[in-house]
Amino acid sequence: MEKIAMNIEETAIILKLLSDKTRLTMLKLLETNACCVCEFVDIFQMSQPAISQHLRKLRDAGIVREERKGQWIFYALNNDHFANQLIMLILAEMETQDDKIQQLIESGKRINCDQ
């Protein structure tokens, strides 16, 4: 893993995006699972526009990418982002959030887009 020092301004912008509890949890989930918007709405018990607006910030910054699959739009981490190394380091320090995915599955709300 090569060493690429990030400048202060870039780093501050990335950290600001990660410093919201909802977005940080989203990214931790995306570390291991692609998710669509309606899954996030269910997980966070938050309005759909609120979720979309968080995802937009992450997408505008290039931290996540979207992919439409039928009626759903799935979001995933963009591993080509220049700050990917920093982001992965931070996520690695955090406790897993996979229980939320498990709850989705158990309540039958996990979206399976294999069609």
Added chain:
Amino acid sequence: MEKIAMNIEETAIILKLLSDKTRLTMLKLLETNACCVCEFVDIFQMSQPAISQHLRKLRDAGIVREERKGQWIFYALNNDHFANQLIMLILAEMETQDDKIQQLIESGKRINCDQ
């Protein structure tokens, strides 16, 4: 280095504190040099109350500690903080800011508190 997973809320609070450009630069400087308030005022070309308020946030969170030396109060990283590992990882990704210390020295404004 043992693995202690941080919870989401704690992590978000730490990242929010680091997501301000001034505070992030302060911490990068403190990684290698203890500094007093008036040095920060000179480095950031910002009012003394603004600097004090940034330092207060870091101090209230326990990320830095203060030590009075004569008329000056020096700030240093608190390596005993529960999030120290996360903070050090983030700082390690960032480019050095030691040129700012060098400029202080060259302009004769570096405080030497050995008395």
Added chain:
DNA sequence: TTTATATATAAGCACTTGATTATATAATTA
């Protein structure tokens, strides 16, 4: 003791942020 220097705190204010409600668009299903 008076003056100067270093720092902290309080009040006020402009700007940002994250939510809500309302509405538009795109894909799917009936």
Added chain:
DNA sequence: TAATTATATAATCAAGTGCTTATATATAAA
């Protein structure tokens, strides 16, 4: 085609943030 489902965007608003000015406190120097 019409109705439903998933998502995005726009407008609005309350709360939070970071600065400024004014003032208080603590130490040092004259």
